[in-house]
Amino acid sequence: MAEIKNKFHNFIKEKIKFPAFKKIVTILIGTAILSFGLHNIHQQTNITEGGVLGMILLLNYWFEITPALISPVLDIICYIFAFKALGKEFIKTSAISTLSLAGFFLLWEQFPPILPNLSNHPLIAAVAGGMFVGVGVGLVVRQGGSTGGDDALALAISKITGCNISIAYLATDISVLLLSLTYIPFKHIIFSIITVSISSLVIGFIKDFPISEIEHTKNEKNNPTKENKISKEA
Numbered sequence: 001m002a003e004i005k006n007k008f009h010n011f012i013k014e015k016i017k018f019p020a021f022k023k024i025v026t027i028l029i030g031t032a033i034l035s036f037g038l039h040n041i042h043q044q045t046n047i048t049e050g051g052v053l054g055m056i057l058l059l060n061y062w063f064e065i066t067p068a069l070i071s072p073v074l075d076i077i078c079y080i081f082a083f084k085a086l087g088k089e090f091i092k093t094s095a096i097s098t099l100s101l102a103g104f105f106l107l108w109e110q111f112p113p114i115l116p117n118l119s120n121h122p123l124i125a126a127v128a129g130g131m132f133v134g135v136g137v138g139l140v141v142r143q144g145g146s147t148g149g150d151d152a153l154a155l156a157i158s159k160i161t162g163c164n165i166s167i168a169y170l171a172t173d174i175s176v177l178l179l180s181l182t183y184i185p186f187k188h189i190i191f192s193i194i195t196v197s198i199s200s201l202v203i204g205f206i207k208d209f210p211i212s213e214i215e216h217t218k219n220e221k222n223n224p225t226k227e228n229k230i231s232k233e234a
Helices: 002-015 018-045 051-063 067-081 088-108 122-142 150-161 165-182 186-208 213-222 226-233
Strands: none
Touching: 018 051, 018 067, 018 088, 018 122, 051 067, 051 150, 051 165, 067 088, 067 150, 122 186, 150 165, 165 186
């Protein structure tokens, strides 16, 4: 029995590498935070997002289709559209985040909103919603994935039209926000723009936040640079 246990332990240790485990856990945390914010703030206050996230909320409002279904369908469409521009590793990581996001949406829908309704305080809702989205998406993007098809769609548009990637992102966000005027008053769209701006800043901050000295040292050991290899050989 002990021998079987040791073999199983060694198998798990060999197959499940720590960096991969850490990546998956981080993606799970990120999608949990993102879906929690969308369910408890955005859906309650009619403050929306741009891109695929905004389209999820739009379709949910007009057709009452659960985000747990809309999210993976829209993501798959975007990934198919831009497969060549993304690469297999991005697709694999994004598949994990897509399924995780849908799962957490399904989980939160089993309970009433936990946070108070901030409809009468739209500015607070915009800031809080932007923070939830920014932190959630930022954690996933830092792991080399995507929480939705926004990245895939923006890359495809950039490649086809030759425009800057930031312009492609802006175009998709504004398009969805304009469509959202069909159910959200104009003044709420202003607050949605605030949300989008905050989330974009937070995503960029988390994505580019310097890794710790310990992680840097580990990365150097695992992936030595050309200079380090030369110094060791010398």
